[in-house]
Amino acid sequence: MIVEDEIMLQDVYKLVLETEGYTVTIADNGREALDILATTQPDVILLDMLMPVMDGQQFMNTIDPDFPKSTKIIVYSNLSDSAVEAEVLELGAKRFILKSSMTPTDLIAMVESV
Amino acid sequence: MSDSKLVLEYGRLFRALPHPYIAFATDDPLFTIVEENDAHGAIAFSNPADTVGKPVFEVFPDTTEKYRLTGESDLVESFRRVIATGKPDIMPLYKYDVQNEDGEFVERWWRVSHYPVFDEAGSLSIICQSTEDITELRLTEQKLEQTSSQLESALEIGLVSTWSWDIASDVVVGDANLARSFGVTPEAAAKGLPLKIFTDSIHPDDQKRVLNAIQKSIKHGAPYEEEYRAINKHNDTRWMIARGKSQLDTVSGNTYFLGVNVDITERKEVESELKQSKTMFDALFESTILSVAMADLNGKVLQANKTFLKTFGYSQQDLRKGITSLNVTSTKSRGVTNKIYDTLRLAREVQPIEKEYVTKDGTTIPMLVGAAMLPGSDDTFMAFMLDISENKELKALNAAKDEFIGMASHQLRTPATVVKQYLSLLQTGYGGELSDEQLLYIEKANNSNERQLKIINDLLKTAQIDSNRFILKKQTITASKLVSQAVNELADLTATRMQQVVVDNNAGDDTVYVDVTELNLILVNLIENASKYSPANTTITIQLSRKGHAIAISISDEGVGIDQAYIKHIFQKFTRVDNELSDTVSGTGLGLYWVEQITKLHGGTIEVLSKIGKGSTFIVCLPRED
Numbered sequence: 001m002i003v004e005d006e007i008m009l010q011d012v013y014k015l016v017l018e019t020e021g022y023t024v025t026i027a028d029n030g031r032e033a034l035d036i037l038a039t040t041q042p043d044v045i046l047l048d049m050l051m052p053v054m055d056g057q058q059f060m061n062t063i064d065p066d067f068p069k070s071t072k073i074i075v076y077s078n079l080s081d082s083a084v085e086a087e088v089l090e091l092g093a094k095r096f097i098l099k100s101s102m103t104p105t106d107l108i109a110m111v112e113s114v
Numbered sequence: 115m116s117d118s119k120l121v122l123e124y125g126r127l128f129r130a131l132p133h134p135y136i137a138f139a140t141d142d143p144l145f146t147i148v149e150e151n152d153a154h155g156a157i158a159f160s161n162p163a164d165t166v167g168k169p170v171f172e173v174f175p176d177t178t179e180k181y182r183l184t185g186e187s188d189l190v191e192s193f194r195r196v197i198a199t200g201k202p203d204i205m206p207l208y209k210y211d212v213q214n215e216d217g218e219f220v221e222r223w224w225r226v227s228h229y230p231v232f233d234e235a236g237s238l239s240i241i242c243q244s245t246e247d248i249t250e251l252r253l254t255e256q257k258l259e260q261t262s263s264q265l266e267s268a269l270e271i272g273l274v275s276t277w278s279w280d281i282a283s284d285v286v287v288g289d290a291n292l293a294r295s296f297g298v299t300p301e302a303a304a305k306g307l308p309l310k311i312f313t314d315s316i317h318p319d320d321q322k323r324v325l326n327a328i329q330k331s332i333k334h335g336a337p338y339e340e341e342y343r344a345i346n347k348h349n350d351t352r353w354m355i356a357r358g359k360s361q362l363d364t365v366s367g368n369t370y371f372l373g374v375n376v377d378i379t380e381r382k383e384v385e386s387e388l389k390q391s392k393t394m395f396d397a398l399f400e401s402t403i404l405s406v407a408m409a410d411l412n413g414k415v416l417q418a419n420k421t422f423l424k425t426f427g428y429s430q431q432d433l434r435k436g437i438t439s440l441n442v443t444s445t446k447s448r449g450v451t452n453k454i455y456d457t458l459r460l461a462r463e464v465q466p467i468e469k470e471y472v473t474k475d476g477t478t479i480p481m482l483v484g485a486a487m488l489p490g491s492d493d494t495f496m497a498f499m500l501d502i503s504e505n506k507e508l509k510a511l512n513a514a515k516d517e518f519i520g521m522a523s524h525q526l527r528t529p530a531t532v533v534k535q536y537l538s539l540l541q542t543g544y545g546g547e548l549s550d551e552q553l554l555y556i557e558k559a560n561n562s563n564e565r566q567l568k569i570i571n572d573l574l575k576t577a578q579i580d581s582n583r584f585i586l587k588k589q590t591i592t593a594s595k596l597v598s599q600a601v602n603e604l605a606d607l608t609a610t611r612m613q614q615v616v617v618d619n620n621a622g623d624d625t626v627y628v629d630v631t632e633l634n635l636i637l638v639n640l641i642e643n644a645s646k647y648s649p650a651n652t653t654i655t656i657q658l659s660r661k662g663h664a665i666a667i668s669i670s671d672e673g674v675g676i677d678q679a680y681i682k683h684i685f686q687k688f689t690r691v692d693n694e695l696s697d698t699v700s701g702t703g704l705g706l707y708w709v710e711q712i713t714k715l716h717g718g719t720i721e722v723l724s725k726i727g728k729g730s731t732f733i734v735c736l737p738r739e740d
Contacts, residue, residue, distance in 0.1 A: 008532040009535075012535040012539070013535070100567050101567075104542065105538060
């Protein structure tokens, strides 16, 4: 599941991941993501931080900490705040990566390593 | 008793009388001494046994001044008067110095009384002198006269006059000073004048008040004190302060009003001048535009005007309890405040400078402050502060601009990131295999896109710093480690350019408490500049040293240097320096702007020294952790 509000980015990441053979679901924000989680269980969640309605941080705070360990969360954001990075990692995120320096290749590599 | 025996007895009686007597015959001009008693002998240092039978001037030569000058003798005159009138004659004050046992002449004053003694026939046969030594009395009198005259001089100098008013007979007796003040002759004043003469000379505006006060004082027996103007005969106005008290003279039964007047005209003039300058000072002090305060160099506020109290939100009571410079200085302005105090100590005045103050409830106010030491004081100064937050419109505009830049950059970032993703996809073959030419074009596009992203990130960071939203995440690190990290990061660059980097650490293991990421960026930025603006085969020297409470990190290169004309703009936004290498060096023009901003946020300073053709040295000072 890709949780991202920017449509342009939704498209490009979906393209890259589907080309690699992954099934991709898209949520426009944290709230939608929660709704989707009620019915499906993705292997990986790509979580953006800055979104309307419910942002990434709120999402992390809302989901059950005992959320299935099988679902790995990768937070990717343009926020270069190391305080936020530390916090999300504490909240259970597996990885934190900076959007603007991430290439599709990096994305694939990360999804595979997780 | 027989006659002769009686004579002897009376003779003995005379000689033993305690009071000095000496009797003379009437044989002008000899005036033979007929008899002298022992008491007289004692005071005149003479021996009656020797003196009897001798002419007076043989025993007591006339050594008086008068005799010396005129040849006339007061004593003889007195004798002659007694003989002529048959009546007693008194010389109340007769100076005649006598010779003591040692032969020295001693000053003597006498009260001499001559009495006629008649024989049985009724003719004058003996002049009996009763002699009183009044030397002591005379000396005392002289002293009194001297003191009196000294007092008069003092009174005159002090413009003090004395007076006494006999209420019943309405006679005011006053001294020469009083006469002068009121335009009457000293003689008339000494003789005595009715009170009205004096009170008429009082300024019409003050007359009633003075008269009432005098009456009141007499009535209640309380002391009288009034200030008034007296107009003397030259029409000059003199200011006087009069103090008096009524007193009952127990001997005469009369009540006198005794007083002392002091001429305070000069004092009044000075007072009036002082009042004028005080009025001017008050106008300044009570200004509603300026906050004015008087303080000492310890920062204690000694006096403050209403505007100051109102501006900073303190009450008069707060002022009494104590307000200090620290109370009104915002944490941001500690440095400026120290600078102000240092300048006051050194130069005694501070040219207007901007400083951020803080009110009692924590609101910050930007103000322009100027100060100067009080003349003659090494410890007290006056400061005035002008609220310049009317510039807040400008500040608001600035803030809006910063926010716009921040927002715009943020919006730009997403599409730029998307471009990056697609270019990357193309490069990695997702869209199919590409020709070398196509790959080349994509690479160029990619480079540009990287540049875009960098600029956007830079802009965002700047917007954050400017709107004070930049948060530092500090930790402790040794200065030397900070430096070595940066040096290592640039090892490839410096190696490629064949430049040597020398680190000279004189700060040992000193630590700083800083945002490591940011400081790293700063040092990388500076060392990178040093490298880029220097030709090959040159050395970059980095020195660490202690500098007071700070650690100084200096980065020196042997590069092209910076022209003096540009140096003062070097830390401003979007400045690019024109020199021979600037075209080859990439950058956004924001690098040094952050370097300075972030250094300042850490409480540090940065300065640059440079010479065209020789090289540049950037010195960053950071507070040392201790």
